[in-house]
Amino acid sequence: MKKMIIIVFILFLVFFVYIFASAQGEVTRLDKEKSIEKKLDDFILHMKVERGDNGIKIHHSLQYVGDESIRIEHQTPLVSISLQTKNHDFTGSMVPKYLQKGSIYYQEPVTLSTEGKGEKNLYVKAKFLADGEPVNIEHVETLRFN
Template identity: 45%
Template sequence: MMRRIFVISIVSLTAVLAVTYIFIQEEPVTLAEEKSAYKQNGEFILRIKVEGAEPDIIVHQSLQYIGEEPVEIKHRTPLVSVSLFHRNHDYTGSFMSRKMEKGDIHHQDAVAITVDEKGKQNLYIQARFRADGDEMEIDHVEELMFN
């Protein structure tokens, strides 16, 4: 009789632990707070906004021109690169050309990034382009917290 109670207790405890483990594993990782930031280099402003959307984060990015005279920018794809996992940025394809006037904003499609780990992570953002033939680069690192 005692042995039967012991076996039932062990089986019940194992089942409770297994169910608890499953619920802990399925808990989604969420962005602790939305972030907005900008960084200026000369006559250009890189703007970003990070929003949570389980299980992803959504990163909006744009480049604004604030100079007085019109300028032609040339860039590969993407104009603004975003990475949560590493500092490396990949630019592909042929150069694209775009004329910008004072106040113009070049918006890119938002980027969705799946997040698996809780804690602090760095979001690396880089805009790389040529403005009237001059090489331009705007780098920004935004620290994000995930719960």
């Protein structure tokens, strides 16, 4: 009788460990990596969305393709990125940057955590002044997670 109780207890224990391990193993992953370009006047916003360790990683940069040198000024961040909720927050003092034709202004990659499967919108907004004139580049990209 004791052996039977011990065997049943071990089976239940193995079953619960298996269920717990299975639940922990479900990771939401980006279905397909994407490269995106959004052009506005003399500027191109480049983005690459890829799978990260704990969600998605977005590499982004601003390229200037105009003929004359230009001064841009922006708050932090230059490019605001959010997932599911359109939430852009630009703060701090203005940061100046001089760009020549073909210059690419690289930004630190952004990592966003993801939960749940299905489609989610990635909201992107670059906001800056180009020679004193406001420039806003906005883009919405639908991403699929499985």
